[in-house]
Amino acid sequence: MPPLLRRPFFWIIALVIAVFAIAPAIGNNVELRESLLLAALYITLASNLNVMLGYTGYVNFGSIVFFGLGGYLCVWLVSSYAWPLGASLLVAGIAVGALALIFGLGILRLRGAFFALATIGIVEAVQAFAENFTPWGGSAGIYLSSAIFQPMGGPARALWSIYFLMVAVMGLSLYLSYLIKISKFGLGLLAIGQNEDAAAILGVPTPLYKALAYSASAFLPAIAGGLYFFKSAFIQPSDAFDLTLSTEALVVAMLGGQGTVTGVALGAYLYEELRGYLLTSETFSNFQLVLSGVLLLLIVLFFPSGLMGWIYSRFPCARKVLE
Amino acid sequence: MTALLELHNVSKRFGGLQALRELSFAIEEGEILGLIGPNGAGKSTLFNLINGVYTPDSGRIVFRGADITGEKPYRIARRGLARTHQIVQPLSNMTVLENCMVGACFGRENLPLARADEAARDAIAVAGLEERAGTPGIQLTIAGKKRLELARALAASPVLLLLDEVLAGLNPTEVERMIGVIRRIRERGVTVLIIEHLMQAIMSLSDRIVVLNFGEKLAEGMPAEVARNAQVIEAYLGDPRLAAELQSGT
Amino acid sequence: MLGTLASIIDGVLVGLVYGLAAMGLTLIWGVMDVINLTHGAMIVGGMFALYMLASALGLPPYLALPPVLIGAFCIGILLYWIAIHRMVGRPPLMSLLSTFSVNLVLIGIGTGVWGTALFNVEVSVPGISMGRYTFPGAHIVAAVLAAVVAGALYFFLHHTRLGKSVRAVANNREAAELVGIPTTRVLAVSVGLGVALAGVSGVLIGTLFPFTLLSGDGYQLKSFVVTVLGGFGNPVGALFGGVALGLLEGIVTPFVPVSWTLVIEFVLFVLVLIAFPGGVFASRRGAL
Numbered sequence: 001m002p003p004l005l006r007r008p009f010f011w012i013i014a015l016v017i018a019v020f021a022i023a024p025a026i027g028n029n030v031e032l033r034e035s036l037l038l039a040a041l042y043i044t045l046a047s048n049l050n051v052m053l054g055y056t057g058y059v060n061f062g063s064i065v066f067f068g069l070g071g072y073l074c075v076w077l078v079s080s081y082a083w084p085l086g087a088s089l090l091v092a093g094i095a096v097g098a099l100a101l102i103f104g105l106g107i108l109r110l111r112g113a114f115f116a117l118a119t120i121g122i123v124e125a126v127q128a129f130a131e132n133f134t135p136w137g138g139s140a141g142i143y144l145s146s147a148i149f150q151p152m153g154g155p156a157r158a159l160w161s162i163y164f165l166m167v168a169v170m171g172l173s174l175y176l177s178y179l180i181k182i183s184k185f186g187l188g189l190l191a192i193g194q195n196e197d198a199a200a201i202l203g204v205p206t207p208l209y210k211a212l213a214y215s216a217s218a219f220l221p222a223i224a225g226g227l228y229f230f231k232s233a234f235i236q237p238s239d240a241f242d243l244t245l246s247t248e249a250l251v252v253a254m255l256g257g258q259g260t261v262t263g264v265a266l267g268a269y270l271y272e273e274l275r276g277y278l279l280t281s282e283t284f285s286n287f288q289l290v291l292s293g294v295l296l297l298l299i300v301l302f303f304p305s306g307l308m309g310w311i312y313s314r315f316p317c318a319r320k321v322l323e
Numbered sequence: 324m325t326a327l328l329e330l331h332n333v334s335k336r337f338g339g340l341q342a343l344r345e346l347s348f349a350i351e352e353g354e355i356l357g358l359i360g361p362n363g364a365g366k367s368t369l370f371n372l373i374n375g376v377y378t379p380d381s382g383r384i385v386f387r388g389a390d391i392t393g394e395k396p397y398r399i400a401r402r403g404l405a406r407t408h409q410i411v412q413p414l415s416n417m418t419v420l421e422n423c424m425v426g427a428c429f430g431r432e433n434l435p436l437a438r439a440d441e442a443a444r445d446a447i448a449v450a451g452l453e454e455r456a457g458t459p460g461i462q463l464t465i466a467g468k469k470r471l472e473l474a475r476a477l478a479a480s481p482v483l484l485l486l487d488e489v490l491a492g493l494n495p496t497e498v499e500r501m502i503g504v505i506r507r508i509r510e511r512g513v514t515v516l517i518i519e520h521l522m523q524a525i526m527s528l529s530d531r532i533v534v535l536n537f538g539e540k541l542a543e544g545m546p547a548e549v550a551r552n553a554q555v556i557e558a559y560l561g562d563p564r565l566a567a568e569l570q571s572g573t
Numbered sequence: 574m575l576g577t578l579a580s581i582i583d584g585v586l587v588g589l590v591y592g593l594a595a596m597g598l599t600l601i602w603g604v605m606d607v608i609n610l611t612h613g614a615m616i617v618g619g620m621f622a623l624y625m626l627a628s629a630l631g632l633p634p635y636l637a638l639p640p641v642l643i644g645a646f647c648i649g650i651l652l653y654w655i656a657i658h659r660m661v662g663r664p665p666l667m668s669l670l671s672t673f674s675v676n677l678v679l680i681g682i683g684t685g686v687w688g689t690a691l692f693n694v695e696v697s698v699p700g701i702s703m704g705r706y707t708f709p710g711a712h713i714v715a716a717v718l719a720a721v722v723a724g725a726l727y728f729f730l731h732h733t734r735l736g737k738s739v740r741a742v743a744n745n746r747e748a749a750e751l752v753g754i755p756t757t758r759v760l761a762v763s764v765g766l767g768v769a770l771a772g773v774s775g776v777l778i779g780t781l782f783p784f785t786l787l788s789g790d791g792y793q794l795k796s797f798v799v800t801v802l803g804g805f806g807n808p809v810g811a812l813f814g815g816v817a818l819g820l821l822e823g824i825v826t827p828f829v830p831v832s833w834t835l836v837i838e839f840v841l842f843v844l845v846l847i848a849f850p851g852g853v854f855a856s857r858r859g860a861l
Binding site for chain 1: 608655656659660665666667669670671673674675676677678679680681682684685790791794797830832833835836839840842843846847
Binding site: 183184188191197198199205 | 376401416424479
């Protein structure tokens with residue numbers, strides 16, 4: 001048996017994926033499916049953000065850029081070139097990952113807080129590009145005709161396929177961040193997160209590692225963006241690059257416990273549930289940002305190590321099983 | 324013997340301060356070279372130039388026959404140079420073992436994780452930290468952190484080890500133990516360049532000594548020669564206690 | 574030729590206001606190494622205070638300055654105790670996150686109450702003509718007021734007891750504490766001042782350009798660019814940085830679509846940071 005399969009955490013992730021895939025399929029529960037789709041999206045965004053935030057110690061306020069660009073590329077390939085969904089998703093993911101590598105080699109020369117500021121600027125820059133780029137319909141965006149769902153067996157079947165794909169993307173995200181964490185690459189990233197100068201002196205090739213982490217954290221969110229906007233059959237700059245979602249990813253990662261794989265998934269699920277509950281009450285629907293803000297402030301002030309920090313301190317043995 | 328590290332006319336200036344001026348010397352393979360000098364003589368700056376944290380304004384640094392002037396620290400580390408810091412720099416929330424694994428993974432041998440674990444445990448044993456392997460770096464005592472610095476540098480299995488005041492802040496018993504550790508390191512064939520203020524210790528450890536004063540080389544030679552050098556004694560005259568130690572040290 | 578000159582002069586006028594805005598950011602940065610991400614929201618706060626006082630209550634626009642100055646100062650003190658006090662001395666990313674979350678709350682409440690419509694405050698000050706070109710009176714008044722406030726800040730920092738304590742704390746907090754300066758109070762006052770400067774510059778910008786509740790992000794980015802150009806923690810440098818940015822906008826605006834200006838400024842921000850990690854006009858950090 002390969003060593004990876006002997007690790008309990010490998011099977012815990014597999015179990016989570018199985019629950020996500022099976023639960024809504026029982027009794028064709030569409031409502032549960034939509035809620036879990038969002039949870040899977042949050043888990044995807046947050047665990048990829050975590051590679052930068054939790055491991056490498058770099059705050060990325062603009063992780064939404066990957067999601068939005070992936071969405072644009074995918075929708076554009078489907079609508080203008082009639083590409084099949086799968087190929088569009090893959091190309092979008094690879095292109096955004098490559099772009100992130102190039103961006104990363106540039107802006108990752110900025111350290112700590114300056115990097116965080118630059119990531120805000122990147123969102124502005126990419127959004128301005130999308131608004132002025134005619135093939136992407138400018139600020140009006142791109143609409144897909146409902147005919148695109150035909151090859152997937154009509155809208156109802158297509159929504160299920162999209163859901164399963166999203167769960168797959170979520171699973172890959174969890175495995176990716178787990179594999180990075182237990183690898184030599186991850187050890188280097190953790191060292192950078194603790195003390196970047198000391199890490200470089202110990203021989204960690206810091207610029208390359210940071211750029212690779214940035215790029216790795218771009219690939220799956222781009223695919224998730226492609227799926228999400230393919231599902232809505234519509235994309236425009238203000239939705240694609242809405243800072244709310246990257247903020248929520250940040251809240252989720254901090255809530256669960258940055259740097260842990262389990263915590264981030266747990267945080268995403270809890271946040272989705274909480275949000276879903278509050279959104280149904282009228283008063284709160286306008287105040288999603290306020291909710292995220294208050295939650296983030298409380299976490300940063302009082303529980304900087306998040307849920308997993310609490311679990312680890314209460315049940316030290318959990319550290320051995322839950323990464 | 325061949326020179327492992329050569330400095331040719333290396334200069335470095337910070338604003339109005341000439342930290343190092345036209346400094347040249349060489350370290351032979353297998354020796355322990357002591358670097359002494361009053362505070363502000365440029366000793367730590369020299370370490371930062373050798374391992375790539377700073378780039379010299381002029382001059383060349385040659386390590387194992389290759390010109391490494393201006394190379395990034397992580398490349399120089401990969402060539403087989405490791406160091407400790409005067410102000411300890413633990414990877415705070417990582418355990419002693421993890422700290423040392425970083426050293427082993429990204430040092431000269433570029434080991435994969437599984438083998439890095441062995442190398443790290445080996446280095447931890449040499450530094451005498453076995454019982455602390457699972458402790459986060461930040462929770463160690465000062466002496467423990469100094470040992471961690473040393474273990475982490477050793478785990479990289481360096482060819483040349485730069486030690487920056489590893490004895491400072493330790494009590495006499497700890498100093499004795501640390502000196503033993505340094506001797507054992509040299510027995511493994513590692514060349515050592517050491518900065519130290521404890522005169523007795525450095526005089527007895529070093530094969531040769533280089534004395535820096537105001538960024539320039541004041542003297543170079545066997546410990547006994549250096550201790551008799553009039554200029555060296557004069558440089559330390561501001562501190563008679565040190566001058567006395569210097570003469571009685573050998 | 575005259576047209577270029579005119580747009581350069583106008584750029585300088587607007588640039589002084591940008592410089593004032595950035596002073597608020599750089600003051601807090603210089604004193605306690607905290608990047609205040611509520612800065613944009615505070616600028617917008619000034620704009621909306623102007624709108625309420627001038628358009629709703631009918632006050633002359635510039636009379637909004639004193640109440641905004643005082644109100645923003647108090648809000649700044651509050652901000653210090655809520656989001657910054659526990660973060661001083663911790664990794665800078667933590668204060669970045671805490672002020673970011675306060676920003677979310679402010680913007681969230683703001684959009685809930687006012688929405689994101691465009692607001693405009695009419696200011697009728699006669700302009701000054703130069704040949705065929707007329708410089709809007711509002712630009713001239715705003716630039717003069719910005720210069721006056723900046724001068725007052727300089728006087729405060731260099732010639733008052735409290736101001737000197739602010740500089741002392743910026744320079745070395747522990748030493749300041751040792752000689753008996755109540756550093757916590759000084760930190761709170763610095764944040765108050767920084768936010769007051771943001772609010773005042775918000776009022777002035779509100780007399781120049783129309784604004785929405787979300788305009789703050791753009792001006793915050795401009796403040797960062799100015800800060801980087803002027804040197805971190807250096808309020809006087811911020812004024813130079815502001816003028817430099819104003820000039821750039823004056824020169825660039827006729828040639829590129831408006832939505833690209835921010836992108837150009839952002840690229841400038843990154844390039845300058847890479848080329849001059851301490852800022853262009855910076856002598857050294859802590860030049861307060």
